[in-house]
Amino acid sequence: MDDxxxxxxxxxxxxPASLPPALKLRWAGITLSAQAPSAAPxxxxxxxxxxxxxLTGPLADFDVVLQELHxxxxxxxxxxxxxxxxxxxxxxxVKFAVNHEPARIYGVGEIFFEETGxxxxxxxxxxxxxxxxxxxxxxxxxSNGAAPRA
Numbered sequence: 001m002d003d004x005x006x007x008x009x010x011x012x013x014x015x016p017a018s019l020p021p022a023l024k025l026r027w028a029g030i031t032l033s034a035q036a037p038s039a040a041p042x043x044x045x046x047x048x049x050x051x052x053x054x055l056t057g058p059l060a061d062f063d064v065v066l067q068e069l070h071x072x073x074x075x076x077x078x079x080x081x082x083x084x085x086x087x088x089x090x091x092x093x094v095k096f097a098v099n100h101e102p103a104r105i106y107g108v109g110e111i112f113f114e115e116t117g118x119x120x121x122x123x124x125x126x127x128x129x130x131x132x133x134x135x136x137x138x139x140x141x142x143s144n145g146a147a148p149r150a
Contacts, residue, residue, distance in 0.1 A: 050134075054141060063141050069133045076123035080147040083139040085114040092131035097122035117147065 051066040062083070069087075071094055087096070089106050097103040098118040105126060106112050114120060125131040139145045 055138075059138075061141055062138050063143070065135075065137045065139055065145065067135045067137070069135050071124045071131055071133065073127050073130070074124040076120075079120050080117055081114060081120065081137065081139075081145045082116065082143050082147045083137050083145065084116050085145075086136045087112045087114075088134045088136075090132040090134055093126040093129040094131040094133055095122055095124050095126055 049065050049067055051064075053064050054060070055062045055064055068090075075095070087094075087106075089108055089110050089112075091108060093105050093107050094112075095103045095105055096112050098114055098120055100119070100121045103122040104112075137145050
């Protein structure tokens with residue numbers, strides 16, 4: 001799917017070049033690796049951002065954020081995000097659902113999407129398969145992405 005390729009290319013362009021060369025994604029026969037940053041890297045944000053860059057033009061009020069997440073085993077707590085979230089499973093298996101829909105298990109190489117403001121109702125690693133997820137988010141400038149549950 002072209003959208004997935006575009007996401008992975010954009011996500012890897014945001015990964016700091018200082019990460020180990022072992023951080024490469026293999027997907028659909030394409031190997032993507034970290035690019036040199038176009039500007040001085042930003043300090044890690046409150047949630048351990050791998051990269052955070054301010055967008056320009058009509059999106060100047062937003063940041064694009066890349067995070068590596070390690071969800072614990074379980075269902076997680078319900079929450080919302082202030083922008084869209086696209087996740088790519090690097091290792092293990094993750095259980096994911098929004099708006100109390102049936103949970104789905106995503107494995108290595110699979111991508112999930114969460115719309116802005118959707119109720120993130122299930123989130124956690126599957127028992128015996130701790131997950132590592134690369135999350136790409138577009139958030140209001142300076143936001144940590146969290147929103148009230150209501």
